Amino acid sequence: MGWKAAEKLIRHWKVLRGDNVKKHIKQGPGHEGGIFTVEAPFHASNFQVLDPVTGKPCKIGVKYLEDGTKVRVSRGIGASGSIIPRPEILKMRTTPRPTVAGPKDTPMNLVLEKTYEPKSGKGMPELINILNDVANGLGSSTNL
Known part of the structure; x- marks a missing residue:
């Protein structure tokens, strides 16, 4: 090792x-x-944390609230399923999120550009041809 x-x-x-x-x-x-x-x-x-309602040791599960917020909940035997608050030390990030685009990031104007029309199928002929070839047994797996 x-x-x-x-x-x-x-x-x-x-x-x-x-x-x-x-x-x-x-x-x-x-x-x-x-x-x-x-x-x-x-x-x-x-390690187990104490359930805030029952006071018994429990495992931690992850759920999402209706507004999309990710929270820790108690789970296991003797758990109430209540939300376990995160300590301040766990809220801090070890590496800060990047605030500017890097050299390998796609520019925002290209991200927002519409390149495919689903009604007419315009914009992706190469992919359609590859999928047809694979369906007919002509293409290899390296084409995808």
């Missing part, structure tokens, strides 16, 4: 305080066995 793969794996780990994780250690030469509290890494998907 290369460093990039290990970095991607470690990025999603969270470390809990030692009082939350119990580990059973066998007795061996020089040390006593028993159940000890230790710090241990967990994957981020194994």
Whole structure:
């Protein structure tokens, strides 16, 4: 496993305080066995948040409101399905959205230009010919 793969794996780990994780250690030469509290890494998907209504741990689901807003909702056993507010740290973006068009972006005047008329079929003869060739078995998959 290369460093990039290990970095991607470690990025999603969270470390809990030692009082939350119990580990059973066998007795061996020089040390006593028993159940000890230790710090241990967990994957981020194994963490649960508290449902704001019931106060029980639950998983997080994603739904969209009627106005199109994306929200987190509680799901699972003991969940009420209520909206879970996002913390401020999760609202911040790690990389800002670009505000100007880049060199590979299509200019807005070309995006808004009407190039196809559905009633007459004008504007896309190449695609229609390719689709006809594929339907007749003449074209190869590289034409698409």
